[in-house]
Amino acid sequence: xxxxxxxxxxxxxxxxxxxxxxxxxxxxxxxxxxxxxxxxxxxxxxxxxxxxxxxxxxxxxxxxxxxxxxxxxxxxxxxxxxxxxxxxxxxxxxxxxxxxxxxxxxxxxxxxxxxxxxxxxxxxxxxxxxxxxxxxxxxxxxxxxxxxxxxxxxxxxxxxxxxxxxxxxxxxxxxxxxxxxxxxxxxxxxxxxxxxxxxxxxxxxxxxxxxxxxxxxxxxxxxxxxxxxxxxxxxxxxxxxxxxxxxxxxxxxxxxxxxxxxxxxx
Amino acid sequence: xxxxxxxxxxxxxxxxxxxxxxxxxxxxxxxxxxxxxxxxxxxxxxxxxxxxxxxxxxxxxxxxxxxxxxxxxxxxxxxxxxxxxxxxxxxxxxxxxxxxxxxxxxxxxxxxxxxxxxxxxxxxxxxxxxxxxxxxxxxxxxxxxxxxxxxxxxxxxxxxxxxxxxxxxxxxxxxxxxxxxxxxxxxxxxxxxxxxxxxxxxxxxxxxxxxxxxxxxxxxxxxxxxxxxxxxxxxxxxxxxxxxxxxxxxxxxxxxxxxxxxxxxxxxxxxxxxxxxxxxxxxxxxxxxxxxxxxxxxxxxxxxxxxxxxxxxxxxxxxxxxxxxxxxxxxxxxxxxxxxxxxxxxxxxxxxxxxxxxxxxxxxxxxxxxxxxxxxxxxxxxxxxxxxxxxxxxxxxxxxxxxxxxxxxxxxxxxxxxxxxxxxxxxxxxxxxxxxxxxxxxxxxxxxxxxxxxxxxxxxxxxxxxxxxxxxxxxxxxxxxxxxxxxxxxxxxxxxxxxxxxxxxxxxxxxxxxxxxxxxxxxxxxxxxxxxxxxxxxxxxxxxxxxxxxxxxxxxxxxxxxxxxxxxxxxxxxxxxxxxxxxxxxxxxxxxxxxxxxxxxxxxxxxxxxxxxxxxxxxxxxxxxxxxxxxxxxxxxxxxxxxxxxxxxxxxxxxxxxxxxxxxxxxxxxxxxxxxxxxxxxxxxxxxxxxxxxxxxxxxxxxxxxxxxxx
Numbered sequence: 001x002x003x004x005x006x007x008x009x010x011x012x013x014x015x016x017x018x019x020x021x022x023x024x025x026x027x028x029x030x031x032x033x034x035x036x037x038x039x040x041x042x043x044x045x046x047x048x049x050x051x052x053x054x055x056x057x058x059x060x061x062x063x064x065x066x067x068x069x070x071x072x073x074x075x076x077x078x079x080x081x082x083x084x085x086x087x088x089x090x091x092x093x094x095x096x097x098x099x100x101x102x103x104x105x106x107x108x109x110x111x112x113x114x115x116x117x118x119x120x121x122x123x124x125x126x127x128x129x130x131x132x133x134x135x136x137x138x139x140x141x142x143x144x145x146x147x148x149x150x151x152x153x154x155x156x157x158x159x160x161x162x163x164x165x166x167x168x169x170x171x172x173x174x175x176x177x178x179x180x181x182x183x184x185x186x187x188x189x190x191x192x193x194x195x196x197x198x199x200x201x202x203x204x205x206x207x208x209x210x211x212x213x214x215x216x217x218x219x220x221x222x223x224x225x226x227x228x229x230x231x232x233x234x235x236x237x238x239x240x241x242x243x244x245x246x247x248x249x250x251x252x253x254x255x256x257x258x259x260x261x262x263x264x265x266x
Numbered sequence: 267x268x269x270x271x272x273x274x275x276x277x278x279x280x281x282x283x284x285x286x287x288x289x290x291x292x293x294x295x296x297x298x299x300x301x302x303x304x305x306x307x308x309x310x311x312x313x314x315x316x317x318x319x320x321x322x323x324x325x326x327x328x329x330x331x332x333x334x335x336x337x338x339x340x341x342x343x344x345x346x347x348x349x350x351x352x353x354x355x356x357x358x359x360x361x362x363x364x365x366x367x368x369x370x371x372x373x374x375x376x377x378x379x380x381x382x383x384x385x386x387x388x389x390x391x392x393x394x395x396x397x398x399x400x401x402x403x404x405x406x407x408x409x410x411x412x413x414x415x416x417x418x419x420x421x422x423x424x425x426x427x428x429x430x431x432x433x434x435x436x437x438x439x440x441x442x443x444x445x446x447x448x449x450x451x452x453x454x455x456x457x458x459x460x461x462x463x464x465x466x467x468x469x470x471x472x473x474x475x476x477x478x479x480x481x482x483x484x485x486x487x488x489x490x491x492x493x494x495x496x497x498x499x500x501x502x503x504x505x506x507x508x509x510x511x512x513x514x515x516x517x518x519x520x521x522x523x524x525x526x527x528x529x530x531x532x533x534x535x536x537x538x539x540x541x542x543x544x545x546x547x548x549x550x551x552x553x554x555x556x557x558x559x560x561x562x563x564x565x566x567x568x569x570x571x572x573x574x575x576x577x578x579x580x581x582x583x584x585x586x587x588x589x590x591x592x593x594x595x596x597x598x599x600x601x602x603x604x605x606x607x608x609x610x611x612x613x614x615x616x617x618x619x620x621x622x623x624x625x626x627x628x629x630x631x632x633x634x635x636x637x638x639x640x641x642x643x644x645x646x647x648x649x650x651x652x653x654x655x656x657x658x659x660x661x662x663x664x665x666x667x668x669x670x671x672x673x674x675x676x677x678x679x680x681x682x683x684x685x686x687x688x689x690x691x692x693x694x695x696x697x698x699x700x701x702x703x704x705x706x707x708x709x710x711x712x713x714x715x716x717x718x719x720x721x722x723x724x725x726x727x728x729x730x731x732x733x734x735x736x737x738x739x740x741x742x743x744x745x746x747x748x749x750x751x752x753x754x755x756x757x758x759x760x761x762x763x764x765x766x767x768x769x770x771x772x773x774x775x776x777x778x779x780x781x782x783x784x785x786x787x788x789x790x791x792x793x794x795x796x797x798x799x800x801x802x803x804x805x806x807x808x809x810x811x812x813x814x815x816x817x818x819x820x821x822x823x824x825x826x827x828x829x830x831x832x833x834x835x836x837x838x839x840x841x842x843x844x845x846x847x848x849x850x851x852x853x854x855x856x857x858x859x860x861x862x863x864x865x866x867x868x869x870x871x872x873x874x875x876x877x878x879x880x881x882x883x884x885x886x887x888x889x890x891x892x893x894x895x896x897x898x899x900x901x902x903x904x905x906x907x908x909x910x911x912x913x914x915x916x917x918x919x920x921x922x923x924x925x926x927x928x929x930x931x932x933x934x935x936x937x938x939x940x941x942x943x944x945x946x947x948x949x950x951x952x953x954x955x956x957x958x959x960x961x962x963x964x965x966x967x968x969x970x971x972x973x974x975x976x977x
Contacts, residue, residue, distance in 0.1 A: 025869075026869060027868060027870055027871040027872060027975075028870045028871060028899070028912060028975060030899060030904070030905040030908040030909075031901075031905065035908065035911055036911045036912055036915065038869075038871065089786065090875075092918050092919075093871050093875070093915040093918050093919055094871075094915070095911065095914055095915060095918060
């Protein structure tokens with residue numbers, strides 16, 4: 001039928017059926033990879049990006065969201081077999097070029113689970129949407145099973161990265177290098193946060209890093225999501241972005257063009 | 267018209283209206299053409315009474331008087347002319363006389379034949395003179411058959427009236443120095459059309475006279491099939507280029523919006539000016555042609571509620587075409603509506619249609635499948651209330667401590683009883699003579715028999731309405747009351763009788779814990795399938811409809827999602843109070859095929875999978891799966907194309923018909939507060955699109971309350 005003829009090998013090697021926590025299974029997503037897709041939002045993330053628009057994906061545990069429409073449990077456990085069965089049932093509808101995307105949260109936080117699900121998928125194009133943060137072993141395990149990786153690159157300056165996301169960017173840059181040495185197709189995505197990631201210095205540094213990779217990916221600049229703060233209160237979290245949301249981010253493609261890196265505003 | 271850059275990818279492109287047409291559209295939306303209308307009432311009764319005319323001859327006289335009363339209107343910038351100036355259709359009889367004449371029979375809705383589709387291709391190729399020759403030949407052959415002679419004379423009177431109207435238009439055009447308009451109208455509709463412009467003008471006039479004759483829900487059929495030969499010839503001969511062709515087509519589409527406020531319907535916009543594109547030809551080959559995409563481009567540029575576009579699809583339909591179609595959805599027109607050839611055609615064949623006719627299907631006003639020129643079908647004689655059948659069966663069955671199987675038997679029996687009532691009433695249906703419409707149908711003039719006496723296909727359609735609520739209620743009882751025994755039957759009965767007034771906890775439990783249609787959950791989907799099977803059994807058991815046809819089961823709801831929940835004066839169907847799916851009395855039911863209002867659904871793919879399970883070979887009357895997509899779905903370059911991919915998923919799912927709309931609830935709420943700011947805001951209501959601000963509040967609120975799938 002489609003894509004996986006030449007795609008990565010997926011073999012359910014072991015009989016174990018790990019369990020994972022997912023906070024949303026969204027059908028007909030159109031911005032998470034090629035074709036029409038179902039996106040699995042895996043719960044739990046090691047990063048604390050100031051602009052995160054999925055705060056219910058931060059904690060790895062199931063929780064309750066309290067909104068205007070009442071309470072809603074968020075986060076459901078699935079075994080890999082259960083989740084793969086649900087996704088495989090949609091294979092026919094996802095058709096040529098569509099498939100499944102693992103997003104989050106951070107899928108690498110539940111790498112063994114995600115890998116076990118992917119191993120059980122039939123005839124489906126698989127995309128990993130990741131911050132790139134995780135051990136190289138986990139990263140290679142999951143990315144190696146995917147047809148496409150959407151790799152977020154936020155800030156090149158180590159200190160700024162710690163300040164805005166709470167974590168070091170070294171593992172991310174290491175995994176980016178690993179990815180460039182693998183066969184998996186990938187796209188680098190830069191979320192444009194006004195005054196944070198959209199500075200000329202940061203975009204230039206990202207362009208520089210990408211241009212030095214052995215395999216040059218395409219770069220997509222993602223527009224700022226003005227609804228980012230919407231769900232914090234419902235998660236009993238506070239939303240105080242230390243940047244000005246009302247400033248339009250600079251979608252500056254010049255640094256990329258100068259280094260002949262293919263880039264576009266998504 | 268000018269081609270613009272597009273974000274649709276592939277070879278799909280879009281166009282925009284020329285300044286001339288933009289101005290024309292604005293005038294028509296502002297209603298300027300209404301100033302040309304006469305207040306005069308055309309009277310036909312006195313002369314008909316004086317001459318002692320039969321119903322047949324009165325109908326012809328009505329057409330001819332209505333045509334004659336038309337003032338010629340030729341605006342300086344118009345190329346396709348005709349503007350209606352006579353508002354009211356002349357009655358044939360006094361109300362008293364009509365009552366006497368129709369005692370013991372019933373008229374369908376307003377009376378005159380409606381909701382069928384002419385063989386427009388035949389009219390364009392034969393011309394009215396050609397049709398008149400056919401009538402005269404039959405008249406000579408059947409001269410001893412007084413009934414045939416009367417019908418044929420009446421048909422000839424209507425053709426003469428239309429040709430006379432065209433002559434008056436041509437003469438005025440000549441006087442005004444509009445030689446182009448005069449040249450066209452001196453040829454058509456009398457002669458066969460020879461150019462695209464002539465074909466459009468001929469169609470405009472012949473179609474408008476249907477409305478003038480009191481017919482309504484007058485469809486346009488397979489437009490790209492019968493129009494393409496004219497356009498193709500013009501393009502090949504160099505008489506037209508593509509841009510000039512689009513200009514003519516756009517003007518024709520705009521002209522369909524001139525008089526539509528005079529058309530009868532449940533709400534403004536419910537006028538049945540539906541048009542079908544694409545699909546298989548009669549010989550089984552692929553009918554998509556360059557006009558298919560052109561119609562979509564032009565409809566997008568025109569962006570008015572008429573004509574209402576339908577697109578036939580199968581697994582091979584080109585993605586560029588689907589992307590272009592999705593672009594219409596993106597701008598919020600509420601169409602196209604899609605029909606899956608792979609499901610519809612086998613369904614019609616199973617219902618007894620010849621294969622080449624089945625391949626030729628179009629839709630009636632909303633969604634019912636009919637064959638242009640070959641059907642005198644009444645596709646919406648009523649609806650069986652599935653929630654009422656389930657409600658009664660649950661109450662009786664639980665009270666008697668019966669098994670689930672017994673409850674299903676009760677549902678089957680109730681549906682049979684409901685269908686029987688509708689069927690018996692419909693056997694008394696009287697279809698009044700329709701000499702002008704007969705001119706446009708296959709075989710009437712040839713056989714000397716009026717359309718009302720029947721055509722090749724004479725089936726009636728009944729809809730199984732509010733199906734999702736019914737299946738959800740049944741599933742709640744099966745799982746929560748009978749299997750898991752979490753809810754005692756008497757507690758459920760009490761709560762239903764009191765509209766959950768003292769047991770909100772139970773209502774929430776039914777609402778949240780019962781399986782719901784739309785989630786690809788076999789526990790409830792199987793019951794939905796079963797309900798439609800029982801309904802199809804009931805339609806089959808109703809037998810012949812008295813006109814040589816049968817009763818076709820359908821899945822549409824039209825206005826029944828409101829009427830069955832709240833009652834309506836003109837309705838035979840039972841009204842239901844609170845239901846076992848946790849729905850309160852008076853709340854709307856699901857519309858056509860859609861999850862019950864307010865329930866949680868997994869998403870659009872699961873919904874496709876739920877509704878793909880129905881046995882559409884037995885439920886072939888039509889009635890779409892209806893889905894609203896959030897407008898955020900269309901953000902970004904590739905996403906409109908992806909909506910096209912979703913239509914492919916619809917084909918794969920085995921669903922029959924799909925109505926895709928886009929909604930932004932904030933915009934709709936703002937339109938309720940500030941209608942003056944949203945005059946042109948279009949929404950799909952059921953089988954039709956209308957201007958949101960012209961709808962009654964009850965329908966506005968229903969639109970706002972629908973499921974919206976999005977990111």
